[in-house]
Amino acid sequence: MTTTPHDDTATANLARTFADYAPSIEGRDIVAIRPRYGLMIDGEERDARDGAVFSTIEPANGEHIAEVAEGAAADVDDAVAAARRAYETVWRDMPGRTRAKYLFRMARLLQDRSREFAVLETIDGGKPIRESRDVDVPLAAAHLFYHAGWADKLEYAVPGMTGRPIGVVGQITPWNFPLLMVAWKIAPALACGNTVVLKPAETTPLTALLLAELAAEAGLPPGVLNVVTGAGATGAALAAHPGVDKVAFTGSTEVGKAIRRATAERGTRLTLELGGKGAHVVFDDAALDQAVEGIVDGIFFNQGHVCCAGSRLLVQEGIADELLDRLRRRIELLRVGDPLDKNTDVGAINSHAQLERIRGFVDEARDDGAQVHQSTRALPGKGFYFPPTIVTGLGGSEAICREEVFGPVLAVQTFRTEAEAVARANATRYGLSAGVWTEKGSRILWMSQRLRAGVVWANSFNRFDPASPFGGLRESGFGREGGRQGLQEYLTLSPVTA
Amino acid sequence: MSDRVEVRKTYKLFIGGAFPRSESARTTAVTAPDGTLLAHVATASRKDVRDAVRAARGAQESWAGRTPYNRGQILYRIAEVLEGRAAQLAGELEAVGVPAAEARADVEAAVDGAVYWAGFADKLEQLVGSVNPVAGPFLNLSSVVPMGVCALACPDTGGVRGVLGLVCPAIMAGNAVVAVAGGPAALVTSTLGEVVATSDVPGGVVNLLTGDHAQLLPWLADHDDVDQIDLSGAPAGIAADLRARTAENLKRASATHGAEDLRTAMAFCEIRTVWHPASI
Numbered sequence: 001m002t003t004t005p006h007d008d009t010a011t012a013n014l015a016r017t018f019a020d021y022a023p024s025i026e027g028r029d030i031v032a033i034r035p036r037y038g039l040m041i042d043g044e045e046r047d048a049r050d051g052a053v054f055s056t057i058e059p060a061n062g063e064h065i066a067e068v069a070e071g072a073a074a075d076v077d078d079a080v081a082a083a084r085r086a087y088e089t090v091w092r093d094m095p096g097r098t099r100a101k102y103l104f105r106m107a108r109l110l111q112d113r114s115r116e117f118a119v120l121e122t123i124d125g126g127k128p129i130r131e132s133r134d135v136d137v138p139l140a141a142a143h144l145f146y147h148a149g150w151a152d153k154l155e156y157a158v159p160g161m162t163g164r165p166i167g168v169v170g171q172i173t174p175w176n177f178p179l180l181m182v183a184w185k186i187a188p189a190l191a192c193g194n195t196v197v198l199k200p201a202e203t204t205p206l207t208a209l210l211l212a213e214l215a216a217e218a219g220l221p222p223g224v225l226n227v228v229t230g231a232g233a234t235g236a237a238l239a240a241h242p243g244v245d246k247v248a249f250t251g252s253t254e255v256g257k258a259i260r261r262a263t264a265e266r267g268t269r270l271t272l273e274l275g276g277k278g279a280h281v282v283f284d285d286a287a288l289d290q291a292v293e294g295i296v297d298g299i300f301f302n303q304g305h306v307c308c309a310g311s312r313l314l315v316q317e318g319i320a321d322e323l324l325d326r327l328r329r330r331i332e333l334l335r336v337g338d339p340l341d342k343n344t345d346v347g348a349i350n351s352h353a354q355l356e357r358i359r360g361f362v363d364e365a366r367d368d369g370a371q372v373h374q375s376t377r378a379l380p381g382k383g384f385y386f387p388p389t390i391v392t393g394l395g396g397s398e399a400i401c402r403e404e405v406f407g408p409v410l411a412v413q414t415f416r417t418e419a420e421a422v423a424r425a426n427a428t429r430y431g432l433s434a435g436v437w438t439e440k441g442s443r444i445l446w447m448s449q450r451l452r453a454g455v456v457w458a459n460s461f462n463r464f465d466p467a468s469p470f471g472g473l474r475e476s477g478f479g480r481e482g483g484r485q486g487l488q489e490y491l492t493l494s495p496v497t498a
Numbered sequence: 499m500s501d502r503v504e505v506r507k508t509y510k511l512f513i514g515g516a517f518p519r520s521e522s523a524r525t526t527a528v529t530a531p532d533g534t535l536l537a538h539v540a541t542a543s544r545k546d547v548r549d550a551v552r553a554a555r556g557a558q559e560s561w562a563g564r565t566p567y568n569r570g571q572i573l574y575r576i577a578e579v580l581e582g583r584a585a586q587l588a589g590e591l592e593a594v595g596v597p598a599a600e601a602r603a604d605v606e607a608a609v610d611g612a613v614y615w616a617g618f619a620d621k622l623e624q625l626v627g628s629v630n631p632v633a634g635p636f637l638n639l640s641s642v643v644p645m646g647v648c649a650l651a652c653p654d655t656g657g658v659r660g661v662l663g664l665v666c667p668a669i670m671a672g673n674a675v676v677a678v679a680g681g682p683a684a685l686v687t688s689t690l691g692e693v694v695a696t697s698d699v700p701g702g703v704v705n706l707l708t709g710d711h712a713q714l715l716p717w718l719a720d721h722d723d724v725d726q727i728d729l730s731g732a733p734a735g736i737a738a739d740l741r742a743r744t745a746e747n748l749k750r751a752s753a754t755h756g757a758e759d760l761r762t763a764m765a766f767c768e769i770r771t772v773w774h775p776a777s778i
Contacts, residue, residue, distance in 0.1 A: 097610060100617060104574060142567060149570065149617020156625050156760060418778060445637050445776035467567075467620050484624045 021335070024342040026129045031120045036067045037205070039075055039229060040212040042082035043222025049074045054231065056205060059126030059348035060339050060383045068205050071228035073237040076197070079226040080243040083168040083195040086223030092165055092193050096152035103148030103191060105218040110141040113214065117207055121179055122339045124206040126348030126384070127302050129340050132179075139464055140183035143482070146466035147187035150487060154192060157484060163491030165193030166269060167245035170238040172259075173208070174251045175201035175350050176305035176406075181250050182208045184481045186225060187466075192490035194246070195224050199238050201251075202231040203351050239263060246270070248489070250307070253404070253430070253475050271479025271489045273471055275404040276432030279312040279425040280461070281415075281447060284319045286437035290459060292326045295410070298435060298461035300334060300346050300388050304408040305354075307476070308433035310461050311405060313412045314424050320414045324392065327410075331375045331388040338380065346408060349384040358386050358407030365391050365400040365411075396427060404430070418443065422450045431473030435461045454480075509539040509684065511546060511708065512691025514553030515701020521545040526708075528684055531595040539684045542709035547676065547717045550705035554647045554674035555723055557702030562644050562672035570619035573670060575697040576662075577612035583693055584609070587658050590685040596657065604657035611659060614758045615666035622671060622763055635777035643768045644672035645750060646725035649718035651711055653731030654681030656756070661687055661706070663756025664728055669703055671766040676705045676718065679731065684708045712736055719743035726750040726766070 036053070038045040047053075052070040057063065071079075091099070110117065114137045121132040154163045169189045173181040178201060189196050200208035212227045228234060232255070239247050240262040246269040249259050253274040263270050280298060282291050298310030315323050339347035349355040366372050371393045379385040389409045394401055400411045415421040425434055434453040436444050448456040454472040457463055464470065469483035479489045509528075510517040519525075522543035528536045542550075561569070580587075584605045591601035623642050630638040650664040661679055668675045679687040687708050694704045707714060711733055719727055719740045727744060729737050730753050744751045754762040 097614065100613065104613065104616075145567070145570065145574075146620055149619075149621060151617075152614060153617065153621060156621070440778075442775040443778050445774065446635075446778045449776065467624065484621075 021343050026119055026340045026342055028119060031116045033066055037209050038069045039071050040227040041079045043216060048072060056124060058123055059350050062383055068229050071230040071234045075228055076237045076241055079197040079228045080168055080241050082223040083197050083226055084243055086221060087168055087195040090221045091195050091224050096154060100148045100151035102218055102220050103144050103151060106215060107141045107144035107148060109214050109218055117179060120210060121207050125178055125204045126339050126350050128344040128347040129342055131302060136177055136180045140180045143183040143187045143466040147191040151191040157487040158493055160496055161493040162496050163493055166490060166492050168243060169194045169246045170197050170244040172199045172235045172249045173201060175204040176302060178204035179207040182211055185248055188486050188490045192487060194490055197226045197228060197238060199228050199235045205229040256477055272477030274477035276307045276430045276476050277312060277404055277428045278308055278310045278433035279314050280310045280435040281421045281425055282315045283438035284316040285439045288323060291437040292330050294461045296330055299410045300408050301462055303346055303349055305350055305406055310435050313410055314415050314421055317414045317416055327390060328373055334375060334388050336379055336385055336387060346388060349386050352384055355384045355386060358405055361400050361405045362389060362409060365398060368398060370394050396424060426452045429475040432476035509537045509688040511540050511542055512706040513550045517691060530593055536593055539688060539708050542707035542714060544717050546707055547714055550676040550707055551647060551721055551723050553702040554676055554705055557700055558646055558674035561674055561700060561703045566620040569670060570616045572698045573612055573616035573666060577609050579693050579697045580609045580612060587686050587689060590689060591657055594682045604659050608659040608662045611663055611758055612666050615670045618763055619670045625760060626764055637774045637776050640769050640771045643770045645766055645768060648673045648675045649724050649727040650675050650677040651715055651729050651732040652677050652679035654679060654683050656683060656731060658686050661690055664730060665704055667762045668766045673766055674703045678707045678709060678711060678714050680709050715740055722747050724749055728752045728754055730755045
């Protein structure tokens with residue numbers, strides 16, 4: 001790059017030249033979207049008892065996609081009863097290797113229908129098709145495959161312990177990775193012999209419903225997987241239901257706390273995967289090009305709608321100017337636009353409400369005197385979009401440094417020593433993720449032993465694998481999903497007697 | 499009655515992803531219980547052992563370099579293809595005198611076993627490896643390493659499962675194998691090459707030799723480039739001699755007998771420990 005860091009006009013022009021492209025729009029025809037979707041209870045699709053429906057919206061243009069049944073307490077009752085029946089009559093006592101076969105089938109069917117799921121995910125949620133195609137759907141299939149393999153090996157899950165299923169599990173999933181989070185939830189639950197009542201996020205219910213259809217295609221016995229769509233009240237009814245033995249929730253810390261209160265009375269088992277304010281810590285010996293890509297991926301992947309997003313950047317003082325300069329140049333190259341365009345890097349914000357929330361944080365930071373740098377590329381005129389944003393001039397006590405924005409907004413601070421980096425990174429009520437960028441292996445390990453985060457990525461970010469336990473410390477929740485440790489969240493353990 | 503003359507299959511070896519006849523040009527007649535000739539099956543020789551070990555060695559490193567998830571997917575593919583070939587394989591067992599129900603059960607058990615090992619590939623490290631709490635500022639990791647090239651003595655009377663019950667766990671762990679079976683298992687062993695060849699298993703990872711254990715196993719036990727020999731199907735009379743032969747290069751001798759459990763998985767791998775400083 002011959003352009004000097006101070007030649008902003010030339011930089012911007014050069015960036016535009018590189019970023020020019022012809023649209024390459026993924027076809028919608030592969031998925032047949034129906035005008036109306038029902039609840040999936042006991043293997044049957046049906047309306048809510050009171051006939052209530054809600055509308056799911058396409059974030060890319062703000063238009064109505066389909067009507068979806070809005071389940072109420074009576075529907076949750078039906079679903080829990082169906083799950084209980086299936087648990088007691090079929091699933092609990094089925095040999096593990098037979099349960100495994102159903103999950104392997106589901107994994108294979110999801111691979112077979114991957115393109116259909118990817119397109120529907122992007123239409124309903126607004127994430128770039130490249131991400132739903134290359135990340136969400138393949139990872140969802142991998143989670144099913146991985147846990148299928150555990151179903152007949154549960155005697156090895158926890159040494160010295162025998163694991164039995166818990167019973168009926170209520171699972172509530174978020175809108176940022178609608179299908180993937182459903183796979184994270186149902187795969188271990190079903191592998192361990194539990195049955196499920198699932199409440200997917202109200203803004204993105206369609207891929208969960210398609211997955212329920214796929215489960216039927218795989219021959220999964222009725223009642224083993226039930227889906228009750230709806231909003232917060234539906235989820236609250238599920239979490240508080242006396243017939244539910246365990247609740248698993250992924251979503252905001254505020255709702256997580258409400259669910260903790262709702263399950264406290266009966267002592268229902270609970271896992272919570274909540275918000276985060278992950279910090280990248282970049283040392284002056286880091287490979288800067290690699291770090292820039294990792295930081296960009298860490299905060300702009302999925303529009304920053306990622307609980308473990310690297311939403312804070314802590315950079316060592318000596319390289320702060322150079323790193324920020326590279327970052328500013330890099331975000332000019334990010335293509336914000338139609339999520340179905342295969343060139344798109346940053347898609348649509350999931351909802352109008354979320355867009356307003358992100359704007360609020362950035363406006364407040366600007367009003368408080370912080371410097372806000374945004375990509376100058378034009379945004380689409382219709383739909384919900386927010387430009388990639390870098391905020392500097394922060395002390396650390398501002399809301400944008402402490403609260404989860406859940407959008408494409410990076411808050412930057414600097415540090416001098418390892419100890420200061422640790423102190424700043426840990427100055428949060430959350431504890432989900434962190435990133436360390438340095439060429440020194442010993443420094444990576446020293447830092448990762450001190451960062452209060454459930455996941456630490458070294459010289460990389462946002463890596464996920466079904467074999468790797470994921471989850472948070474502190475107000476990012478408790479329990480792990482994935483890996484051997486994730487299984488015990490779905491088992492009742494008792495000591496093996498000699 | 500149709501007057502069409504059926505096309506019969508030539509039963510050959512499976513080496514390096516190809517189907518050669520034996521280098522020795524020897525075959526063994528396989529007959530039905532009533533004496534009817536079924537086929538002349540290739541009889542592997544010392545030089546076929548040499549070729550098979552060379553093919554296995556050449557394929558092993560890149561096979562071990564695949565992700566466990568990918569190896570699991572390929573093992574699952576073996577199960578899928580095997581299920582589609584179930585009738586053919588059961589028929590080949592019936593032809594040599596195995597009762598129909600037993601033959602069918604054998605193939606089904608082999609399919610289910612392949613699924614079991616498919617699901618083991620990305621669990622092995624989590625069950626056998628560890629992070630070790632050494633008394634110092636170090637990250638100390640013990641992780642799984644495959645043995646390398648494994649010779650597998652498959653039981654002649656073990657049917658399809660007798661072969662795959664050894665092949666699947668061995669390749670699950672990242673090894674390449676040279677499996678030997680003969681007698682009543684000769685037809686299905688040869689046909690299994692067609693299953694493996696159409697299941698995305700890279701050529702050379704699985705090599706199948708039909709022949710005589712007493713003739714072939716000593717060569718494998720002596721071979722310096724074989725890292726392990728599983729003697730599950732070795733005739734009782736020669737097992738002690740074969741174990742003694744392994745002393746020369748200290749290759750591992752095991753007898754897993756196709757058990758579907760953690761012991762079998764552990765028999766096909768070693769442990770490597772890495773120390774890394776964690777202080778600044």
